[in-house]
Amino acid sequence: MTTATVGNLLRTWRERRGISQLELAGRADSSSRHISFVENGRSRPSEEMVLRLAEHLDVPVRDRNALLVAAGYAPRYAHTPLDAPAMEVLRESLERLMTAYDPYPALVVDATYDVVAANRAVMMLLDGMPEHLLTPPLNVMRITLHPDGLARQIHNLREWRGHLLEQMQRQIALARSPALRSLYEEVAAYPVADRPGDTEPRESVPYIALPLRLEHDGEILSFVSSISTFNTPMDVTVAELAIETLLPADAATAKYLRSTGS
Structure with a gap:
């Protein structure tokens, strides 16, 4: 199985958000050329740039770690059990x-x-x-x-x-969580x-x-x-x-x- 690159992951998040490379570059104080190079693997983004792009793409914290790892950096965010x-x-x-x-x-x-x-x-x-x-x-x-x-x-x-199901749909679109999708399908099917x-x-x-x-x-x-x-x-x-x-x-x-x- 092919490991996803940071460029592929960033492109996926950008497309999910419906943002062009030019718009993302403007938000992140970069250039569309650099964003293009990052996405196609011609340029390795710095750790700071990965986090900046993740912020402007509203990537959930859990998935920001995945972006960092894909770019060759250590995860930034801990995942501490609530009962710890x-x-x-x-x-x-x-x-x-x-x-x-x-x-x-x-x-x-x-x-x-x-x-x-x-x-x-x-x-x-x-x-x-x-x-x-x-x-x-x-x-x-x-x-x-x-x-x-x-x-x-x-x-x-x-x-x-209807309000609750729409709320869940928005969250699924944001986080693409299989567990949340499964819960949505369950409760949406209730009579x-x-x-x-x-x-x-x-x-x-x-x-x-x-x-x-x-x-x-x-x-x-x-x-x-x-x-x-x-x-x-x-x-x-x-x-x-x-x-x-x-x-x-x-x-x-x-x-x-x-x-x-x-």
Whole structure:
């Protein structure tokens, strides 16, 4: 099997992004001639140039190591397991963040949506979920879209499902992850039952973003989702973590959650 060269890999990432050699050269303070030479193997890029091109091509941190190795350099980014002693401070910080956000739901997921940490409010929403969906590792997409999971309680399921599947498609286009592609194919194939909320008139609440309308204990709770990642990560594990917080989308939801946390 032929080993991919750094030039071939860079060309692949450039074409995925739909960027011309001239445009990439302008972004990376280089020349289209040099970019062409790198891609066809006539010029070996410096380590700095590999990282600069990777940055402007928005190459995931995991794949930047592959570019460096293909160019003959050592990997720059560690890949430290989250349960390693070196990650203790990060784990503690995430737990503090989850606790501080309570009584509103917050969780941390990895690159394939497995739950790394979640607060009390999230677990409250999962109360009564079938055991086969709660077996570790918990996976947010399975829990949300499986017909035995939260899908039974989501009143705007078709809208929310469409939002989640589009989100996954964007990530697959960015990272080309086989594991994420497999998860997408699994959850996209789940049957979708019509819910009353899919056809009922929209409420007059001026939502700032598409809400998740979820029934819990006889109450209809409305949330908008916010996702955060780490700036300039220097570790693959950290780069692939995402913190999702569910903000109450109306006063009734905020009041209900505050009452459950008291």
